[in-house]
Amino acid sequence: MSLLEELAGNKAKARAAAKELTIAQLENLIEGLNNALVKMQEDEQARQAEEQAKAAQAAEIAKLIEQSGLTLEEIATLSGGVSRSSATKGKTVAPKYRIQWNGETHEWSGRGRTPKVFQAYFDAGNTREDAEIKN
Structure with missing residues (x-):
């Protein structure tokens, strides 16, 4: 376990460690942690938005497949069903x-x-x- 994980999980240890720092160092640490928190929140929101967009695309594709009356197997067969790399593999x-x-x-x-x-x-x-x- 890293020192930060240990301090994050135990408020008493975090307070004890904070007593070893000056006010300026502690403020700088808090600012850095807040910046890291904001960045992690933004990254998580972007990941969730991307996941939602992919889910919406998948739903739209599923709807188009359903409307076409074709199965996934039929689509794979009709479109060739073979990726470019596997088409030449082993030849x-x-x-x-x-x-x-x-x-x-x-x-x-x-x-x-x-x-x-x-x-x-x-x-x-x-x-x-x-x-x-x-x-």
Whole structure:
């Protein structure tokens, strides 16, 4: 528990701690705490207003869905129901680079971490352009 939480929960301890401060320090502390309180209240009001706006939007969407006679499943199916990222997830990509290294052919799409064999090839003084597959 922090010191402020302890003082906030026990008035006697707060008074005892306040006796160690000058009047100016105590007034400054009170002003700072009041400013923090106002800021927290404003943040809470903004959060509640945002929550109410989202609830109103959700109610309006629910009303439109009800009026349309469609179910959420039908809407998902009709709209494609697949996010852009999941539409390409797991699909293989054509290789962009090909090298002959130690008698073997290696291919790489150019995405993700550079494979060790390609890194060794590049470290040997070759460039990506040397390994690029020309169509």
